Amino acid sequence: VTPSGIITLSSDFGLSDPYVAMMKGVILSINPSAVLIDLAHMIKAGSVSQAAALIHETFVFYPAGTVHLVVVDPGVGSGRRPLAVQAGGHFFVGPDNGLFWPVIERDPEASLVHLRESRFFLPDVSRTFHGREIFAPVAAHLSMGVALERMGTKIDDPVRLSLPELRVTGDTLTGQIVRVDNFGNLVTNITAGQLWLFLGSGPFRIVVGNFEILKISGTYADGEQGEPLALINSSNVLEIAVNLGRASEYIGVRDEEIVGTPVRVIRA
Amino acid sequence: VTPSGIITLSSDFGLSDPYVAMMKGVILSINPSAVLIDLAHMIKAGSVSQAAALIHETFVFYPAGTVHLVVVDPGVGSGRRPLAVQAGGHFFVGPDNGLFWPVIERDPEASLVHLRESRFFLPDVSRTFHGREIFAPVAAHLSMGVALERMGTKIDDPVRLSLPELRVTGDTLTGQIVRVDNFGNLVTNITAGQLWLFLGSGPFRIVVGNFEILKISGTYADGEQGEPLALINSSNVLEIAVNLGRASEYIGVRDEEIVGTPVRVIRA
Amino acid sequence: VTPSGIITLSSDFGLSDPYVAMMKGVILSINPSAVLIDLAHMIKAGSVSQAAALIHETFVFYPAGTVHLVVVDPGVGSGRRPLAVQAGGHFFVGPDNGLFWPVIERDPEASLVHLRESRFFLPDVSRTFHGREIFAPVAAHLSMGVALERMGTKIDDPVRLSLPELRVTGDTLTGQIVRVDNFGNLVTNITAGQLWLFLGSGPFRIVVGNFEILKISGTYADGEQGEPLALINSSNVLEIAVNLGRASEYIGVRDEEIVGTPVRVIRA
Numbered sequence: 001v002t003p004s005g006i007i008t009l010s011s012d013f014g015l016s017d018p019y020v021a022m023m024k025g026v027i028l029s030i031n032p033s034a035v036l037i038d039l040a041h042m043i044k045a046g047s048v049s050q051a052a053a054l055i056h057e058t059f060v061f062y063p064a065g066t067v068h069l070v071v072v073d074p075g076v077g078s079g080r081r082p083l084a085v086q087a088g089g090h091f092f093v094g095p096d097n098g099l100f101w102p103v104i105e106r107d108p109e110a111s112l113v114h115l116r117e118s119r120f121f122l123p124d125v126s127r128t129f130h131g132r133e134i135f136a137p138v139a140a141h142l143s144m145g146v147a148l149e150r151m152g153t154k155i156d157d158p159v160r161l162s163l164p165e166l167r168v169t170g171d172t173l174t175g176q177i178v179r180v181d182n183f184g185n186l187v188t189n190i191t192a193g194q195l196w197l198f199l200g201s202g203p204f205r206i207v208v209g210n211f212e213i214l215k216i217s218g219t220y221a222d223g224e225q226g227e228p229l230a231l232i233n234s235s236n237v238l239e240i241a242v243n244l245g246r247a248s249e250y251i252g253v254r255d256e257e258i259v260g261t262p263v264r265v266i267r268a
Numbered sequence: 269v270t271p272s273g274i275i276t277l278s279s280d281f282g283l284s285d286p287y288v289a290m291m292k293g294v295i296l297s298i299n300p301s302a303v304l305i306d307l308a309h310m311i312k313a314g315s316v317s318q319a320a321a322l323i324h325e326t327f328v329f330y331p332a333g334t335v336h337l338v339v340v341d342p343g344v345g346s347g348r349r350p351l352a353v354q355a356g357g358h359f360f361v362g363p364d365n366g367l368f369w370p371v372i373e374r375d376p377e378a379s380l381v382h383l384r385e386s387r388f389f390l391p392d393v394s395r396t397f398h399g400r401e402i403f404a405p406v407a408a409h410l411s412m413g414v415a416l417e418r419m420g421t422k423i424d425d426p427v428r429l430s431l432p433e434l435r436v437t438g439d440t441l442t443g444q445i446v447r448v449d450n451f452g453n454l455v456t457n458i459t460a461g462q463l464w465l466f467l468g469s470g471p472f473r474i475v476v477g478n479f480e481i482l483k484i485s486g487t488y489a490d491g492e493q494g495e496p497l498a499l500i501n502s503s504n505v506l507e508i509a510v511n512l513g514r515a516s517e518y519i520g521v522r523d524e525e526i527v528g529t530p531v532r533v534i535r536a
Numbered sequence: 537v538t539p540s541g542i543i544t545l546s547s548d549f550g551l552s553d554p555y556v557a558m559m560k561g562v563i564l565s566i567n568p569s570a571v572l573i574d575l576a577h578m579i580k581a582g583s584v585s586q587a588a589a590l591i592h593e594t595f596v597f598y599p600a601g602t603v604h605l606v607v608v609d610p611g612v613g614s615g616r617r618p619l620a621v622q623a624g625g626h627f628f629v630g631p632d633n634g635l636f637w638p639v640i641e642r643d644p645e646a647s648l649v650h651l652r653e654s655r656f657f658l659p660d661v662s663r664t665f666h667g668r669e670i671f672a673p674v675a676a677h678l679s680m681g682v683a684l685e686r687m688g689t690k691i692d693d694p695v696r697l698s699l700p701e702l703r704v705t706g707d708t709l710t711g712q713i714v715r716v717d718n719f720g721n722l723v724t725n726i727t728a729g730q731l732w733l734f735l736g737s738g739p740f741r742i743v744v745g746n747f748e749i750l751k752i753s754g755t756y757a758d759g760e761q762g763e764p765l766a767l768i769n770s771s772n773v774l775e776i777a778v779n780l781g782r783a784s785e786y787i788g789v790r791d792e793e794i795v796g797t798p799v800r801v802i803r804a
Contacts, residue, residue, distance in 0.1 A: 016579075128769055329561030
């Protein structure tokens with residue numbers, strides 16, 4: 001894979017602290033012509049599953065050979081391994097805590113390297129900020145064409161991520177809400193493929209919180225204003241929305257409990 | 269107009285979702301040397317008028333030939349047309365919902381194209397995310413010099429934006445607060461030109477919420493700490509501020525109701 | 537110092553207003569190949585000390601010759617001088633209000649210039665937005681190699697920043713919390729050097745809010761979940777944290793009062 005020269009950055013560092021800017025400085029000090037793109041820094045602190053979903057959903061839109069630096073690293077300084085991955089035609093750098101499992105899982109050719117070659121790190125590695133001292137410099141070197149294999153030891157036992165799975169009992173397929181987006185739309189873990197395979201062509205209802213929805217709409221502007229609707233979103237999963245409203249405010253579930261709320265698809 | 273190679277991005281996508289990063293990936297996959305600049309992504313969900321004002325206020329500071337991608341698109345997937353505009357020496361891409369009206373209105377030479385040539389789009393166009401599938405790729409192609417006319421059909425009936433207008437009754441000019449900035453300053457829709465034309469050189473008072481202000485100050489640091497003041501801001505409109513304080517907290521109007529609050533300029 | 541072509545931007549403008557995007561447009565209109573990196577725009581409105589600490593902590597990670605544009609400028613339009621500084625191998629541009637004092641203080645060779653040559657400014661300078669009209673264009677010109685000295689008059693009396701100092705009384709060293717980071721960690725103003733010089737090798741306790749901590753840990757993952765711990769952070773200062781928790785929520789001090797809370801290190 002030839003590097004594209006682009007490095008995306010994702011973290012749970014937020015936008016008030018200097019940590020992201022430090023990583024960018026480190027990268028530009030090694031590769032002054034790297035193109036840096038912020039993917040997301042508002043990931044919930046320590047939420048490996050949220051970060052894993054975001055990067056998996058987004059990386060395919062980037063040119064092959066892009067380096068994706070992801071620092072959601074609650075175990076920094078403990079035993080967890082620093083990791084670089086080549087998979088799906090892209091590079092991924094971050095802690096070995098499940099972040100890249102959805103990407104690795106889908107590419108039988110994925111190569112994984114436990115980062116051990118300290119000449120590709122900053123000279124002083126603290127125990128509290130590997131994003132700056134290990135992952136950013138490694139990302140910079142990968143973006144310049146240094147081969148993954150030179151950076152450490154091959155491994156084949158990455159930490160896996162256990163994501164919530166779908167359950168089928170009788171005529172009911174049960175998934176859950178995994179994310180609320182900026183518009184209050186409720187993103188589920190039920191893909192279009194799973195949905196249609198389960199439903200076939202008969203009638204059905206979708207029950208989530210106090211919503212009961214009887215069809216799949218084409219877009220947000222379908223239906224009456226304020227009415228709940230279900231659609232297949234642009235990432236190809238079932239999403240619950242309200243036309244010109246925030247579904248998260250109408251669903252009748254407390255904000256903190258929306259993620260995880262069951263979504264039941266019932267064959268009529 | 270020769271493209272500058274710069275693309276600005278504005279949206280109501282916020283900073284937690286992957287949508288902006290997806291659009292950037294799409295652009296860089298088409299034009300790897302595009303320079304991407306975030307203009308604003310914290311626009312109120314669906315607020316076409318806020319986005320229109322921001323882009324109109326800001327685009328002039330960019331080099332001629334810059335492409336401005338603006339995705340505030342509550343009607344995505346319904347009948348509204350996808351649009352590209354060349355006006356004021358710049359390019360604008362987004363839904364035809366009024367976003368670019370303030371720019372179009374001021375340039376009698378503006379060209380408008382209803383985007384129809386799907387070879388400039390992503391191969392699969394969903395009904396829910398035209399920002400990624402139509403507007404981002406079109407912006408990328410424009411930044412590489414593809415002529416606007418090749419991308420669709422010329423139109424001359426864009427959706428207009430109806431913005432709040434000023435009213436003059438007797439000795440009173442009435443405008444309103446259109447935006448609260450990060451410092452709590454209250455931006456009005458009364459331009460410096462309109463203000464001086466109305467006032468001439470006589471005495472006056474400005475009444476807004478529980479403020480009564482008797483002069484135009486030169487800068488925020490004029491006057492006593494905590495005192496309300498009026499000034500002509502850097503975008504050349506009347507702004508209400510409080511020296512070393514947040515005007516929005518002193519004005520005596522509830523936060524949700526500040527935008528829209530009447531601003532009365534009264535000749536004494 | 538040869539310019540690196542990189543310009544970092546810091547401000548208290550937040551992410552909803554167009555002010556940052558305007559500054560970027562001005563820079564790119566002068567130097568189209570400048571590389572623009574956001575350092576931080578969520579600095580508390582008017583907080584010169586917060587901005588000064590952030591920039592001082594971060595600039596060293598950038599290549600020599602980088603220009604750091606910092607606009608936290610509560611006195612804009614009043615008498616305060618516009619300033620450009622060359623120090624520590626980097627350039628700094630912003631108001632003369634103490635922002636760059638920590639950088640200047642550490643470099644006896646620092647050159648400071650009161651910006652007066654209006655040919656390096658935008659043609660019209662308002663009294664309310666020098667970030668756009670003076671500092672952004674000056675940063676752009678510096679990034680293209682225009683010599684600092686050509687931009688104004690040398691000065692040697694910059695405004696100093698008075699930062700909270702440490703106090704030693706008997707067996708107690710007292711500092712304070714200066715920042716709460718995105719993880720709820722409490723950053724103090726006690727450097728590792730000062731701590732070890734004071735403590736030597738004997739036993740001690742650290743008292744802050746309702747925490748009492750008896751040792752320095754190596755990383756956040758040390759100790760029991762929910763237990764307060766002290767460590768030397770990646771910027772080499774004493775930091776108070778809670779393993780897998782937000783120290784700011786456990787310390788027993790109201791949010792608004794955490795910054796400034798005394799941190800006492802007591803020799804046992």
